[in-house]
Amino acid sequence: MTRPSAKLIQAAQAASRRLADRDTPFIYNAWYVAAFAEEVGEALLRRTLLGKRVVMFRTSEGRAVVLDDRCPHRSFPLSASRRDGDTIVCGYHGLRFDSHGDCVEAPSQSPCPKGIGVRAYAVVEHGPLLWIWMGDPAEADPAQLPPAAWITDPAWETSHGYMDLRASYVRLHENLLDLTHLSFLHAATIGTPDYAGAAYQTELGDGRFALVRNVVPTSLPPVWGEPTGLYGKPTAARIARSEFHSPAMHEVNVAFYDTALPAESRPEFRIRTAHLPTPETATSTHYFVVHGRDFAQQDAAITHAMHERLFAAFHEDVVGLALQEELLASADEDFHEMSLAADGPAIAMRRYIKARAEAEMAARAAARQAEGSVAARAQPQPA
Amino acid sequence: MTRPSAKLIQAAQAASRRLADRDTPFIYNAWYVAAFAEEVGEALLRRTLLGKRVVMFRTSEGRAVVLDDRCPHRSFPLSASRRDGDTIVCGYHGLRFDSHGDCVEAPSQSPCPKGIGVRAYAVVEHGPLLWIWMGDPAEADPAQLPPAAWITDPAWETSHGYMDLRASYVRLHENLLDLTHLSFLHAATIGTPDYAGAAYQTELGDGRFALVRNVVPTSLPPVWGEPTGLYGKPTAARIARSEFHSPAMHEVNVAFYDTALPAESRPEFRIRTAHLPTPETATSTHYFVVHGRDFAQQDAAITHAMHERLFAAFHEDVVGLALQEELLASADEDFHEMSLAADGPAIAMRRYIKARAEAEMAARAAARQAEGSVAARAQPQPA
Amino acid sequence: MTRPSAKLIQAAQAASRRLADRDTPFIYNAWYVAAFAEEVGEALLRRTLLGKRVVMFRTSEGRAVVLDDRCPHRSFPLSASRRDGDTIVCGYHGLRFDSHGDCVEAPSQSPCPKGIGVRAYAVVEHGPLLWIWMGDPAEADPAQLPPAAWITDPAWETSHGYMDLRASYVRLHENLLDLTHLSFLHAATIGTPDYAGAAYQTELGDGRFALVRNVVPTSLPPVWGEPTGLYGKPTAARIARSEFHSPAMHEVNVAFYDTALPAESRPEFRIRTAHLPTPETATSTHYFVVHGRDFAQQDAAITHAMHERLFAAFHEDVVGLALQEELLASADEDFHEMSLAADGPAIAMRRYIKARAEAEMAARAAARQAEGSVAARAQPQPA
Numbered sequence A, B, C: 001m002t003r004p005s006a007k008l009i010q011a012a013q014a015a016s017r018r019l020a021d022r023d024t025p026f027i028y029n030a031w032y033v034a035a036f037a038e039e040v041g042e043a044l045l046r047r048t049l050l051g052k053r054v055v056m057f058r059t060s061e062g063r064a065v066v067l068d069d070r071c072p073h074r075s076f077p078l079s080a081s082r083r084d085g086d087t088i089v090c091g092y093h094g095l096r097f098d099s100h101g102d103c104v105e106a107p108s109q110s111p112c113p114k115g116i117g118v119r120a121y122a123v124v125e126h127g128p129l130l131w132i133w134m135g136d137p138a139e140a141d142p143a144q145l146p147p148a149a150w151i152t153d154p155a156w157e158t159s160h161g162y163m164d165l166r167a168s169y170v171r172l173h174e175n176l177l178d179l180t181h182l183s184f185l186h187a188a189t190i191g192t193p194d195y196a197g198a199a200y201q202t203e204l205g206d207g208r209f210a211l212v213r214n215v216v217p218t219s220l221p222p223v224w225g226e227p228t229g230l231y232g233k234p235t236a237a238r239i240a241r242s243e244f245h246s247p248a249m250h251e252v253n254v255a256f257y258d259t260a261l262p263a264e265s266r267p268e269f270r271i272r273t274a275h276l277p278t279p280e281t282a283t284s285t286h287y288f289v290v291h292g293r294d295f296a297q298q299d300a301a302i303t304h305a306m307h308e309r310l311f312a313a314f315h316e317d318v319v320g321l322a323l324q325e326e327l328l329a330s331a332d333e334d335f336h337e338m339s340l341a342a343d344g345p346a347i348a349m350r351r352y353i354k355a356r357a358e359a360e361m362a363a364r365a366a367a368r369q370a371e372g373s374v375a376a377r378a379q380p381q382p383a
Helices: A005-015 A169-177 A179-182 A222-228 A300-329 A342-380 B006-016 B169-177 B179-183 B222-228 B300-329 B341-378 C006-016 C169-177 C179-183 C221-228 C300-329 C341-378
Strands: A031-036 A047-048 A052-058 A064-070 A082-084 A088-089 A103-105 A122-126 A131-133 A157-165 A200-203 A209-218 A234-245 A249-258 A268-283 A284-291 B032-036 B045-049 B052-058 B066-067 B082-084 B085-090 B101-107 B122-126 B129-133 B156-164 B201-202 B210-217 B235-247 B251-256 B271-279 B282-292 C031-036 C046-051 C054-058 C064-068 C081-086 C087-089 C103-104 C122-126 C129-133 C155-167 C199-203 C209-218 C236-246 C250-258 C269-281 C284-293
Touching: A031 A047, A031 A052, A031 A268, A047 A268, A064 A082, A064 A122, A064 A131, A103 B101, A103 C155, A122 C129, A157 C221, A169 A209, A169 A234, A169 A249, A169 A342, A169 B210, A200 A342, A209 A342, A222 A249, A222 A268, A222 A300, A234 B251, A284 A300, A284 C064, A300 B222, A342 C006, B032 B052, B032 B271, B032 B282, B032 C087, B045 B271, B066 B122, B066 B129, B082 B271, B085 B101, B101 C046, B122 C081, B156 B300, B156 C087, B169 B179, B169 B271, B169 B282, B169 B300, B169 B341, B169 C284, B210 B341, B222 B251, B222 B271, B222 B300, B235 B341, B251 C155, B251 C300, B282 B300, C031 C046, C031 C054, C031 C269, C031 C284, C046 C269, C046 C300, C064 C129, C081 C199, C155 C300, C169 C236, C169 C269, C169 C300, C169 C341, C199 C341, C221 C250, C221 C269, C221 C300, C236 C341
Parallel strands: none
Antiparallel strands: A031 A131, A047 A052, A052 A064, A082 A088, A122 A131, A157 A284, A200 A209, A209 A234, A234 A249, A249 A268, A268 A284, B032 B129, B045 B052, B052 B066, B082 B085, B122 B129, B156 B282, B201 B210, B210 B235, B235 B251, B251 B271, B271 B282, C031 C129, C046 C054, C054 C064, C081 C087, C122 C129, C155 C284, C199 C209, C209 C236, C236 C250, C250 C269, C269 C284
């Protein structure tokens, strides 16, 4: 077309204004993966999570600790400081913080002033994952952890990996909720040409959004065809359910079987992937992944081969989303995005994130103001 | 001086406010060089022109195509996608766009929704140049192409080249309209000491601005002295006309002859250079150049030697203008520029660009608003 | 702590608002070190001082010259131009500036227009230092130079060096006024563990702020223990006075002696360090240092060893302050700093800088407005 019509552009822009994107505030009241458990040990580990710098370590008793990384005295990074037992001694003026974030020693001043410290975040360790709650501490309820019990269930053989995604976590969630892209972005790895056009159903709940694709019959790519023995058969079934569970987790479940065999006796193979994005900044994301399968659990060679092939595909997402983010950054007044029917769950998810983020931000501002008033009243008044 | 007077600074600042500079909007309603014709072929070529990302390719029938680079569905770059025949298949979700920019297939949805597409820009190919019109399509009149018929005229032997200029196109035009700088910036290449002080005339028209310098008598630098046989003679004439034709083209014409010979019988040698800047961003420019001569047309060695020497000089401009741009970027409240008499044409040109750019921007905003009103009226009203 | 209380955070934030930091305007009405004298010679030297680009050179008679680096005609850097005798010929259009900054030749125009030029800054050369005054020229009084006569006094053996500090000069002054950090940031070089807890007195004057630490008895680190012969003795005294003299100079004086010897006959060794920060930008600083001692003046090996060891320690400050600056850059709404008793002089100094900078900025704006009114009245009125 010579150019898209003004009417179409303006309608698309109006629809997009309701969707979360790179300029949407973070949702703090949620559990996010801070690190793989194995990353947190004796050494001080620095990371930026939801825009905030933290430092992590594991106490001598094995408890994972996450503190704000900034010494509240003169803003020196604790992650560039020295660990001494289960305390951190600031590398600038020597303030010592215990594993609860409390300042317990100030070398230039004795006794140490009261009430100085850094925030210690609530954390929950579960299998390979260290979860963190960076929102209101009063709401840090482990019962709200995304449902991922299978990760430590021996019925599931798992592997995990990390990617540095140079894009917003919102766009990664969007990517995962519409697997149409498997036929194109992943044409050389996990996609097949028939995937994009396969029938699908959507499920739009309250904070849970899913899309189920039935690719039947199909041929499986080697990554799954080989370990299931279905490779080369044109009668395979691939039933994929993509579901947004929380800002911090999207789960993909896929079942494979051979439609040429009787339904009651055919073997069924299942894989499951927890995609665990934790925003670093508005346009960069720590992309943690745990992948599992419920078959051939003891076969290390299969574990290795599936991991390698699957992460090659996830790397295609990382490259593609960074290219998308680069274009989003150069948006001008004509910028607009048009949605298709298969975007339904992703649109609902992006509306949900935006609404939740904005409600949380408003509540936070109100709480800050209320605390300020209390603090002001608590000040000694000038005579 | 201890410091320039406040009066002088404020007068200079007031004068500068009427001149185009890096913060002046682009002029879209003009033909610009998008690429050399030879750059556009089977492969998808990505470029940013006037602040907009485009993708270029040539159809199987040889027609050059320039489209917006952004898939309107989810902002994936078409330049990072796959070409399939004369269509581009988006690398993310597979939307297929034909060479007119229309979306003709959406794999997840059949039939393909109507009215989705990317802008296809009007282009005109002329000899080594591919011209593009990025403004109002209704005004894309090939009759408004800058006059450059000589580029394909066999009477002129030409060569061409490209430079990546890290500066505003406005300052390149300014550079070209006051060749005083040949004696300094180009002292080692195409300038001679007498150039800066030579007599000149200016011509200020409506959108056409010129300065003619008569350097007579002079000695020619090797780049022209050698191929004309005038090298070493102190009686040479060098008559140079620098003319701004459009935001996208400045032409320099120079005649050389020997003043020691009778006017009616002496040979006259002419060179001509089309300087073809296309803004990439506010402070970077695609600098295309076509250079020609009307003598020794068959001598490839001369073509090669002149090209090398001339582009060495243009590279001096590229370096110098980037140094200037760096200083302009650090302008503070005392920043000011003082003009000299020889700046007359450049000042007129910069006033012209600023006025034209602002008028065009105002017209664009008005059109957008009018289209919006129409679009709003066309929406179904809530009952 | 789970998190610091809102009351504490808000009180800390309120206190910090009175302190100079990276967003505080520069103080121009002060002498700063522009360069070491030895850096300024025949070649044109480019540097950014207090946010302004300057060019420096030394005339044939040996006078150091500092000019604005920007040709007022078309903003070409004079530092990228050609020196011709004691003038600079602009590399673009050839305007010639003498060592006073006055334009004395414009090749395209004769006679040269009057009143064009670049600012020439008042400079004073003293020993290894070239001081510059970038504020109001009428106030450039050499009597206001920071007191550093000792630098050229033969009783003091000196060496000097330069560091590229990627942090605000305000935070360097703060660093120097609380040497508590010697026990931590410099634990491996010039600090000893007892330093941080040693008794101290503070002196808060009008623009002069000092902290004196008495580390008695102590052991000296090798850098001073070895040249004084006190190394390994647990009876050493180390009396350190840190004093802010001006935005451009902080001086540290330290005396060493052996407390096991009688006060009237024991030798006393003194060192002195002039820390000379000159802001480059809001978050980067030219960090000049002159270090001296009043003993073993003829021993070049001691000079060399002390210089190497001391600058290794200063480099630790450069690294640490850059880490701090990086955290300051990512400050969010919860950002706050808590002060300790030993911060008293630094807090007074930061209040002083902020108040002085803001007063100066207000005066500058008023003067500019007044000059503008005068300039406006001086303009010829249209008939």
